[in-house]
Amino acid sequence: MKIRITTLAVLTSGLLLCGASGQALEKAPVLSLDVAQKAAAACRGLAVQKNWRMAIAIADAGANTVLFERMDRSFLGSSDIAVRKAKTSANFPFPTSTAAELSHGKDGRPGVVPGFAWTPGVVTYGGGLPIMAGGTHIGGIGASGGSPEEDEQCAKAGLDAIKDLLK
16 A cells, blocks of 8 residues: 555656646747748848848757748858858857857957867858847847848848747
8 A cells, every 4th residue: 555655646746747847848939930930021121122132041949940031133152051140040149240250250369269160060250140039049040142241130130020029
């Protein structure tokens, strides 16, 4: 009888713990396709307004591509670059322009992590931004087709369009 009660107590405790874990996972913010589409539309809108031809990519927290689009007449090579920018900012919670500073330096000073530029798949120039929901890093957005500054402006337009959805 004592063994059955102990077993029942252990099973009940385990179920309660598993249930609590499941609830915590359900509440973790996730980057949805709908939110990604809104970000891409805003990025594309700015690009059209400025007459830029962009490739736009959005990746989730696992650096999996959620959305990709290439505007008419954008450079073919920009497609891969946009995806890599999104994935870089999905893997690291900082802009790809920060990755550039870490690897290449800034204002005549050398980079503190020069080998970062040689990491496969990592982009070390502007145009990729992390997507944050509150304090949680949930993905990255990348734009390519203009200068690094233009690409970053485009990605920022995407983030600005979804900021109220990420709270």
